[in-house]
Amino acid sequence: MNKIDSAISEFRQMDELASGNSPVHRLEAGIKLAVTVFYIICVVSVDKYRLSMLTMMIFYPLLMFQAAGLSMSGFFYKLRYVLPLVCMVGVFNPLLDTSPMMSFGNVSVSGGMISMLTLMGKGIFCLMASYVLVATTRFDSICAALGRAHVPRVMVTLMLLTYRYVSVMMQEVSVMSEAYALRAPGQKGIHISAWGSFLGQMLLRSMDRAQELYSSMLLRGFDGAFRYASGERAKTRDFVFLTLCLLSFAVMRFVDIPELIGSFFV
Amino acid sequence: MIEFKNVSFSYEIDVPVLRDISFTIEKGESVGLIGANGAGKSSLLKVLLGLLPHDGEISVDGILLETKNLPELRRRMGFVLQNSDNQMFMPTVFDDMMFGPLNYGMSREEAERKVDSVLERLELQSLRDKYNHKISGGEKKMASIATVLAMDPEVIIMDEPSASLDPYNRRAVINLIRSLEQTKIIASHDLDMILDTADRVILLSGGRIAADGRCRDILTDRFLLEHNRMELPLRFSESY
Ligand SMILES: Nc1ncnc2c1ncn2[C@@H]1O[C@H](COP(=O)(O)OP(=O)(O)O)[C@@H](O)[C@H]1O
Ligand SMILES: [Mg+2]
Numbered sequence: 001m002n003k004i005d006s007a008i009s010e011f012r013q014m015d016e017l018a019s020g021n022s023p024v025h026r027l028e029a030g031i032k033l034a035v036t037v038f039y040i041i042c043v044v045s046v047d048k049y050r051l052s053m054l055t056m057m058i059f060y061p062l063l064m065f066q067a068a069g070l071s072m073s074g075f076f077y078k079l080r081y082v083l084p085l086v087c088m089v090g091v092f093n094p095l096l097d098t099s100p101m102m103s104f105g106n107v108s109v110s111g112g113m114i115s116m117l118t119l120m121g122k123g124i125f126c127l128m129a130s131y132v133l134v135a136t137t138r139f140d141s142i143c144a145a146l147g148r149a150h151v152p153r154v155m156v157t158l159m160l161l162t163y164r165y166v167s168v169m170m171q172e173v174s175v176m177s178e179a180y181a182l183r184a185p186g187q188k189g190i191h192i193s194a195w196g197s198f199l200g201q202m203l204l205r206s207m208d209r210a211q212e213l214y215s216s217m218l219l220r221g222f223d224g225a226f227r228y229a230s231g232e233r234a235k236t237r238d239f240v241f242l243t244l245c246l247l248s249f250a251v252m253r254f255v256d257i258p259e260l261i262g263s264f265f266v
Numbered sequence: 267m268i269e270f271k272n273v274s275f276s277y278e279i280d281v282p283v284l285r286d287i288s289f290t291i292e293k294g295e296s297v298g299l300i301g302a303n304g305a306g307k308s309s310l311l312k313v314l315l316g317l318l319p320h321d322g323e324i325s326v327d328g329i330l331l332e333t334k335n336l337p338e339l340r341r342r343m344g345f346v347l348q349n350s351d352n353q354m355f356m357p358t359v360f361d362d363m364m365f366g367p368l369n370y371g372m373s374r375e376e377a378e379r380k381v382d383s384v385l386e387r388l389e390l391q392s393l394r395d396k397y398n399h400k401i402s403g404g405e406k407k408m409a410s411i412a413t414v415l416a417m418d419p420e421v422i423i424m425d426e427p428s429a430s431l432d433p434y435n436r437r438a439v440i441n442l443i444r445s446l447e448q449t450k451i452i453a454s455h456d457l458d459m460i461l462d463t464a465d466r467v468i469l470l471s472g473g474r475i476a477a478d479g480r481c482r483d484i485l486t487d488r489f490l491l492e493h494n495r496m497e498l499p500l501r502f503s504e505s506y
Contacts, residue, residue, distance in 0.1 A: 012399045015357035138357065164355050171351070212352040215317050219345050220417065221337070221369030 004174040010078060011167055017070070017135040024068035024136045027241055028234040030145035035245045036133045040126050042253040048115040049101065052258040054122065060249070061128035068136045075131050086127065090119030139163050144226035153224045160226075164213060169206040176202055267292055268314070268421065268449070273322035275313050283309045284320070285473045291449065293420075298464030298481060299453040302495035305470040307453035308348070308425055314451075315345055315423065326421070341370060344419030344448075348426045350406040354398040359409045362398065366417040377416075384415045388442060404435025411442060421449040428456045457499040461485055469494060 018025075024032075039060055046054045065072060076083065097112030133142070143160045147153060176198065180190055190198055251257075268291040275284040283306050291297055299307050312318045316336045324331040326339050347353040356362040360381065367377035385391050393401060393409055401409065407427065414422060427443065428436045436459070443450065443463045454460055460467060460481065467484040469477040471494040477484050484490065488498050497503065 009399070012397070016397060019357055140356075168352075209349075209352055212347060212349065213355055215312075215315075216345075216347055216353045216355065217365075218317075219315060219340055219343075220366035220413070221341065222365075223337075223369070225369075227368040 004170055004177060008167055008170045008174065011170065014078075014134060015138070018138045020069070020136070022068045022136070024064055024132070027136075028145075028238040029137045029141035030148055031234055031238040031242050032133055032137055033142060033145050033149075035242060036129050038246060039129045039249055042249045043122050043125050043129075046118065046122065046253065048118050049111060050256060051114050051118050051121070053252070053256045054118055054125070056252045056257050057125055057249075058121075058128075059252075060245070061125060061132055064132040064136075065128070068132060070132065070135055075128065079127060079131070082127065083124070086123030087120050089123060090116035093119070140226055147226055156226070157224050161210070161214065165206070165210050168209045168213060169202070172202055172206045172209065176205070267327060268451075269323075269325045270314075271323040273313065273320050273324055275309060275318060275320045277309075283473050284313065287322075287473075287475055289468060289475065289478060291451065293449055294447070295466060296450040296464045297452070298460035298467045299451060299470065300455060300457060300460055300467055300484075300496065301470035301476075302455060305494075306473045307470055310470065311345070311423055311425055311451070311453055315340065315343060341417075342420045344414035344417055344422050346411050346414050346422070346424040346427060348429060350403070350410040353410040353413065354406060357397060359393045359396050359398060359401070359412070362409070363413045363416045366413065370417060380418070381416050384412050388412055388415070402435075404431055404438065407431060407435065407439055408442065411439070415446075419448060421451065422446060423451045423453075425453050426456070427452060428454060428459045455496065457485055457491075457496065458501065461499050461501075471495075 039057075043054070043057055046057070064070075065075070093116040094110055094112035097115060098110045099112075100108040101111045101114050102109050140160065143156045146156045146159070177190065180194070180198070181187075184191070270287050270289050273284060273287045274282060276282045287310065299310065301307050309318060313320045314324060314331075316331055316333075316339065320331075326342060329335050329339055331339060354362050356365055363381040363384065364374075364377050367380050368374070372380065382391075382394075385394055388408065388411075390408055390412055393405055393412075396405075398406070398409075411424075411427075424443070427439055431439060436456075440459055440462050443452065450463070452460065452463055464481050467477070467479065467481045468475060469484060469490070476494050477487075477490055485499055486502055491498060
């Protein structure tokens with residue numbers, strides 16, 4: 001299997017993960033979406049020097065990973081290309097912000113160090129929370145939930161099509177790069193002189209296929225509504241989950257719990 | 267009943283792909299649409315499904331093919347695409363089969379019953395909860411026919427249903443097609459398959475109808491077939 005094929009199968013695995021069955025999978029998609037969005041807002045809005053406050057917030061994704069039976073290694077493996085980027089974001093902070101914030105004995109920790117860690121933490125926590133959503137909710141259920149939240153139908157349809165289109169496009173790239181490799185043995189990747197025609201061909205071919213795919217949806221009565229996912233409705237269980245999450249995120253966001261506990265001992 | 271009256275179509279101006287096509291297909295007929303590569307078979311099917319525009323007049327059960335009637339007409343016609351990968355876009359076979367019935371207003375329970383009865387009839391229950399990317403080409407073709415049958419179409423339209431199947435799966439698909447009672451239009455250059463599945467043949471050549479008649483008559487006419495860039499079915503060729 002070449003690189004692209006394995007990427008395709010990883011992409012498809014998300015569908016498989018999302019069709020699993022766990023308490024988290026069974027939560028209604030709209031509620032999960034709302035909780036995830038609220039969680040991300042809470043995490044992102046933490047002050048860049050409040051590392052202690054942020055640390056508490058890892059509990060939500062950790063608990064969800066547990067409850068959904070998701071593996072941490074799977075998460076890190078799937079996001080192995082994205083995580084370094086997220087960690088790069090704050091990497092210059094220690095150089096730019098050298099004012100000491102706290103000290104352990106002789107070692108003083110600069111504000112830049114703290115803010116770098118906070119930024120990395122924010123990125124990773126948000127990715128984890130989004131991963132929980134995507135890995136436990138089928139994509140069309142998410143789209144249906146967006147539709148119910150009055151996100152314009154055109155946008156939701158576009159999202160769904162993009163999602164399907166990505167794997168179609170990856171398949172075309174895979175077929176074409178194989179064909180190329182067979183006729184250019186011993187060459188690594190695709191020579192720059194062929195990029196133009198390669199890209200053009202790839203776009204044409206994947207557009208043709210996307211067109212067919214869309215026709216196939218139209219011919220089976222698709223009109224922009226997500227009927228096949230709208231069977232689910234939020235139940236009491238889902239609202240309890242929502243309330244619990246909203247409350248605990250709010251507490252974690254406005255009360256610095258580690259600091260509070262610390263203050264009892266000082 | 268499907269009626270084409272002087273239908274023409276072109277992708278690019280001055281390069282007609284279908285020229286002045288007229289024919290009628292009665293309810294329950296099984297029609298093979300044959301022709302060499304590029305003869306216009308796929309284009310004709312897409313025109314009939316309203317996926318491509320056309321000049322002239324097309325009607326199905328007396329309903330004229332035009333934009334406002336499209337939903338009504340498409341409901342009557344099930345299309346099995348040549349490339350099943352483009353047909354099966356949901357994660358599992360079951361999801362894919364549910365897609366059409368739900369869109370056409372069946373309740374979840376009704377749709378589920380329908381899906382299960384189609385799977386049972388085709389003896390494909392084992393595929394029900396399989397992931398689309400994990401089944402073989404033959405299984406995918408069978409499953410894509412099942413998704414179409416789940417919508418209860420009156421007409422089943424297939425584009426090259428036997429293409430890229432191994433002999434075993436090809437035979438299975440042929441048997442399946444033979445067992446369908448609906449009106450059938452099957453586009454293919456696999457004349458041996460057409461011989462097994464169709465009663466009538468329409469031969470397309472360069473976008474025109476070159477012949478229209480009984481399956482046996484046309485598929486044994488070596489001169490006609492060779493003149494239109496095709497060969498006798500294997501079982502009729504003497505050299506075989
Ligand atoms: N998207 C397109 N744009 C322009 N020309 C096309 C397109 N698709 C097919 N054609 C042309 O239309 C003709 C008929 O094609 P098609 O209907 O696919 O034939 P068949 O299915 O019989 O092989 C061919 O000459 C082909 O080159
Ligand atoms: Mg064709």
